[in-house]
Amino acid sequence: MKLSHFTRRAVLATFALAALASPALSEEPVTINVGYAAIGLDNRPYAEGTSAATARAGEYLEKEFANDPNVKIEWFFFKGAGPAVNEAFANNQLDFAYQGDLPSLIGRANGLKTKYLLASGARKPLYLAVAKDSDIKSVADLKGKKVAYQRGTNGHLAAIKILEANGLTEKDIQVINLDSAGTVAALTSQDIDAAFGDTTLINLAAKGSAKVIYTTKGDDPRFGRNAGIIAREDFIDKHPEITQRVVDAFVKAAQWSSDEPNRAALFELWHKSGTPIPILEDYFSNDKLAYRNSPLVDALLVSQYVEQGAKAKEFGLIRRDVSVEGWFEPKYLNASLEKLGLQNFWRAYGANGKPLGS
Template sequence: MNLSHFTRRAVIAAFAFSSFVFPAIAEEPLTINVGYAAIGLDSRPYSEGTSAATARAGEYLEKEFAGDPNIKIEWFFFKGAGPAVNEAFANNQLDFAYQGDLPSLIGRANGLKTKYLLASGARKPLYLAVAKDAAIKSVADLKGKKVAYQRGTNGHLAAIKILEANGLTEKDLQVINLDSAGTVAALTSQDIDAAFGDTALINLAEKGNAKVIYTTKGDDPRYGRNAGIVAREEFIEKHPKITQRIVDAFVKAAQWSSDEPNRAALFDLWHKSGTSIPILEEYFKNDKLAYRNSPLIDDLLVSQYREQGVKAKEFGLIRREVSTDGWFEPKYLNTSLQKLGLQNFWQAYGANGKPLGS
C-alpha cells in the first residue's frame, strides 16, 4: 500500500499521540510483595514498635503509588518471624521485608541475594520476665531453669549475648523454643520459669501474671536488637526507581514516627496490632522516638551486624562465616534524606554506642 507523504505523517503523528495519551497500556502490572517478620495479636496483619509498622498501618507505601494503577502493594505478616521471611525470600515470594538482624544474617550466610536498605526497629530493647511465683531475681539465676525464646530471631541472639554477659550459655538453661503467643501461655501457666521477649511480656506483667526483672533498655545498647528493611537484589536491579520510591515511603514513615508531637497518635496507630496503648507507652518510656525509629545505617548499626555475624557463628547459629561487606546499600536512603531535607534529622551513633560528635 502506497501512502502519500501527508498520510504517512498523519499516521506517525496519530501513533505518537496515542503513545503519549495512553502510556499505562504499555506498562506491565507489578505487585510489590512486602513481608513483616511478626504479626499482631489474634493474627492481625499489623505490628507495632517500628517505623515499618507505621508504614503498614499508615499506608505509606500505598499512598506513594496511589497514582500508579498498575502498581499494587501486598503485605504479608509471619508468625514464624525472621526464619519464615527467609523461606519466602528463598522462594522469590517477597521483594522487601522488615526483618531482624540474626535471621537476615542467616539468610545471607545461606546465599540469599538481598540488600539492607535502611534501619527500622533498630535499638529495640529486650525484656526478661519470670513466672509470678518464681524466685528468680537476676539473669544469673536462670541457670538450670526453663527459659523460652523464639529461636532464629534477633531476640534469640540478644538473649545469648545477655546470658554471656552474666556468665551463662544456652547449655546452662533448659531452652524452650516458643513464639510470642506460646510464651505468654506457658509463662501464665508457669510451665516455664522465664522468657525473653518484649511487649507481650510487659502486658503479662501488667496483668500480674509475670514479673519483668531485666531489660536492655538503659543498659549497653549493644545488648539490644536491630532490624531493618531488606530487599531482593534482583528486584532492586530491575526496578531501581521503584526501589527509591519504596525507600522514600519508609523514610517518611520514620520521620513521622520520630516526631515527639506525634507520640500519642503513633501509639494509637500501632494499636491496630492489638497491643494496648499503655503497653506501648511503657515500651517507649524514657526513650526518644527519634532514637528508636532512626533509619540511619550508622557505625553502631553496621558494627552490630558484623558482631552479630561473628556471634552467630560462635554460638553455632550459623555453620559458616558471614560477611556484611557489600550488603549494606545506603544510596537509596541517602537520596531520600537529601530529597526530604532530613540529612541532620536523626543522630548518628558510633560503634561504641555513643553519639557521633559528642
C-alpha cells in the same frame, strides 16, 4: 478537527512536561510483596514498635503509588518471624521485608541475594520476665531453669549475649523454643520459669501474670536488637525507580514516627496490632522516638551486624563466616534523605554506642 503543526507540537510538549513532573510510573503491572517478621495479636495483619509498622498501618506505600494503577502493594505477616521470611525470600515470594538482624544474617550466610536498605526497629530493647511466683531475681539465677525465646530471631541472639554477659551459656539453661503467643500461655501457666521478649511480656506483667526482672533498656545498647528493611537483589536490579519510591515511603514513615508531637497518635496507630496503648507507652518510656525509629545505617548499626554475624557463628547458630561487605546499600536511603531535606533529622551513632560528635 485538524490541529495545526504548531498546535500538535505544543500539545506533545505539554504531555512531555507533565510526564517529567510526575513520578516514574510502572509501564507493566507490578505487585510489590512486602513481608513483616512478626504478626499482631490474634493474627492481626499489623505490628508495632517500628517505622515499618507505621508504614503498614498508615498505608505509606499505598499512598506513594496511589497514582500508579499498575503498582499493587501486598503485605504478609509471619508468625514464624525471621526464619519464615527467609523461606519466603528463598522462594522469591517477597520483594521487601522487615526482618531482624540474626535471621537476615542467616539468610545471607545461606546465599540469599538481598540488600539491606535502611534501619527500622533498630535499638529495640529486650525484656526478661519470670513467672509471677518465681524467686528468680537476676539473669544469673536462670541457671538450670526453663527459659523461652523464639529460635532464629534477633531476640534469640540478644538473649545469648545477655546470658554470656552474666556468666551463662545456652547449655546452662533449658531452652524452650516458643513464639510470643506460646510464651504467654506457658509463662502464665508456669510451665516455664522465664522468657525473653518485649511488649507481650510487659503486657503480661501489667496483668500481674508475670514479673519483668531485666531489660536491656538503659543498659549497653549493644545488648539490644536491630532490624531493617531488606530487599531482594533481583527486584532492585529490575525496578530501581520503584525501589527508590518504596524507600521514600519508609523514610516518610520513619520521620512521622520520630516526631515527638506524634507520640500519642503513633501509639494509637500501632494499637491496630492489638497491643494496648499503655504497654506501648511503657515500651518507649524514657526513649526518644527519633532514637528508636531512626532509619540511618550508621557505624553503630553496621558494627552490630558485624558482631552479630561473628557471635552467631561462635554460638553455633550459623556454620560459616558471614560477611556484610557489599550488603548494605545506602544510596536509596541517602537519596530519600536529600530529597526530603532530612540529612540532619536523625543523629548518627558510633560503633561505641555514643552519638557522633558528643
